[in-house]
Amino acid sequence: MDTLHVALIGFGTVGKGIYQCIEKQREQLESLLQKKISIDAILIKNAELQREVDEGTVVTTEFDELLNLPQLDVVFEAINGVEPAETYLSRLIEKGCHIVTANKELLATSGSRIRELAATHKVGLRYEASVAASIPILSTLREGVRSNQLSEISGILNGTSNFILNELQEKGITFEEALRVAQDKGYAEADPKNDIDGWDAFYKILILSDIVYGQQPKWENVVRKGISDVTSFDIKKAEAIGLRIKHTANLSLSAEGPVISVEPVAISNTHPFFNVTGVNNAVCVSSNLAGDITLQGPGAGAEPTASAMIEDLLSLHRNSTDAVYYSSLEKAEDGDQNFLLIGDDAALSNLTFLPSSEEGAYYATGNRRDIEAALQTHPHVKVYPMYGTENRLTPQIELI
Numbered sequence: 001m002d003t004l005h006v007a008l009i010g011f012g013t014v015g016k017g018i019y020q021c022i023e024k025q026r027e028q029l030e031s032l033l034q035k036k037i038s039i040d041a042i043l044i045k046n047a048e049l050q051r052e053v054d055e056g057t058v059v060t061t062e063f064d065e066l067l068n069l070p071q072l073d074v075v076f077e078a079i080n081g082v083e084p085a086e087t088y089l090s091r092l093i094e095k096g097c098h099i100v101t102a103n104k105e106l107l108a109t110s111g112s113r114i115r116e117l118a119a120t121h122k123v124g125l126r127y128e129a130s131v132a133a134s135i136p137i138l139s140t141l142r143e144g145v146r147s148n149q150l151s152e153i154s155g156i157l158n159g160t161s162n163f164i165l166n167e168l169q170e171k172g173i174t175f176e177e178a179l180r181v182a183q184d185k186g187y188a189e190a191d192p193k194n195d196i197d198g199w200d201a202f203y204k205i206l207i208l209s210d211i212v213y214g215q216q217p218k219w220e221n222v223v224r225k226g227i228s229d230v231t232s233f234d235i236k237k238a239e240a241i242g243l244r245i246k247h248t249a250n251l252s253l254s255a256e257g258p259v260i261s262v263e264p265v266a267i268s269n270t271h272p273f274f275n276v277t278g279v280n281n282a283v284c285v286s287s288n289l290a291g292d293i294t295l296q297g298p299g300a301g302a303e304p305t306a307s308a309m310i311e312d313l314l315s316l317h318r319n320s321t322d323a324v325y326y327s328s329l330e331k332a333e334d335g336d337q338n339f340l341l342i343g344d345d346a347a348l349s350n351l352t353f354l355p356s357s358e359e360g361a362y363y364a365t366g367n368r369r370d371i372e373a374a375l376q377t378h379p380h381v382k383v384y385p386m387y388g389t390e391n392r393l394t395p396q397i398e399l400i
């Protein structure tokens with residue numbers, strides 16, 4: 001049997017997960033590939049740390065040692081941030097190596113350049129794990145709905161935010177307490193900015209925008225909010241009228257191009273995201289023929305992420321130069337939307353909104369720009385776009 005020579009860049013949660021999963025599934029993988037797998041080298045940063053790896057695997061802090069291996073077929077990249085990852089991948093692609101990466105920040109920032117380079121050098125580039133880890137959303141978009149028009153993709157894409165909002169809802173604790181629980185359980189980093197400020201979900205939805213539409217909106221035009229302003233008060237108000245606050249990322253298309261928003265929204269119990277709890281992720285694809293498809297599962301973690309990357313290895317084996325698929329989206333109407341507004345009566349005194357059964361929680365239907373403009377002088381009113389309430393709420397709200 002021939003041998004497939006692979007290397008890892010990064011040996012943290014994900015890198016170690018890949019190593020261990022290849023060992024765990026070796027027989028099955030080698031039978032699928034009809035090749036033996038040899039993990040020839042691992043690039044790390046800290047030479048002092050002990051790594052439990054086979055003695056035939058070179059562990060190095062020198063990128064050139066990996067680059068100059070006599071044979072290298074596929075490299076798994078799992079480090080954080082754009083550099084040095086972009087430089088490493090560029091040099092490997094130029095050398096003819098196939099790449100599997102989980103690095104969402106790199107792909108959101110430099111994805112189109114790396115895809116072009118990979119196409120030029122006729123090497124495969126796969127990154128399923130970069131969006132929602134083991135949920136096969138990229139392969140669903142590439143292979144599952146190709147004949148469809150897609151009107152919208154939305155997702156709970158950050159498990160840490162979903163966990164924290166869930167804790168706020170179930171335990172009525174403060175945001176700081178919920179964040180501490182997430183950190184204690186290893187779900188949130190010591191510096192949780194990437195998760196709770198919405199950056200992680202932002203990078204992931206940009207990758208989806210690239211794949212589905214072949215371009216991204218200008219970053220400065222994207223609504224990107226995290227969860228740090230969501231309070232237990234908001235959650236209780238929403239819950240009293242049957243809604244749950246979730247952090248979602250949304251992609252659709254306007255006449256000007258792709259539109260993305262990353263923010264907390266109010267979800268009704270008819271929407272598939274209503275029961276997505278804990279650190280789980282979910283993605284909903286709205287398509288004209290297949291209908292609404294929802295995929296749900298672990299959006300992070302060593303094994304789920306490694307699983308997606310190893311599936312990418314198998315996909316490379318099936319066709320190493322498969323092009324990235326860009327579908328066309330159906331043009332969405334720039335229409336009215338339903339919103340949940342939370343604020344005390346004084347804060348909403350000179351606006352007329354549809355009341356709900358809960359004091360301090362109100363509904364509004366309208367164009368987002370009009371509603372935000374009307375609320376500019378009401379900074380204490382929270383605005384949550386509503387999901388799962390397809391019908392317009394009547395009567396229509398007068399903004400005065």
Ligand SMILES: NC(=O)c1ccc[n+]([C@@H]2O[C@H](COP(=O)([O-])OP(=O)(O)OC[C@H]3O[C@@H](n4cnc5c(N)ncnc54)[C@H](OP(=O)(O)O)[C@@H]3O)[C@@H](O)[C@H]2O)c1
Pocket residue numbers: 009010011012013014015043044045046047049077078079080081084102103104105129130133299300301302305
């Ligand atoms: N964790 C998840 O569940 C998950 C899910 C999907 C995607 N991802 C993505 O996967 C990537 C890795 O995440 P992770 O959670 O595994 O991170 P991590 O646990 O912090 O591990 C990072 C690894 O990268 C190595 N590293 C850092 N800088 C390096 C450099 N300049 N050269 C070589 N190695 C370097 C570190 O080396 P040392 O060990 O020597 O410090 C460490 O082994 C990130 O891009 C992340 O966004 C993660």
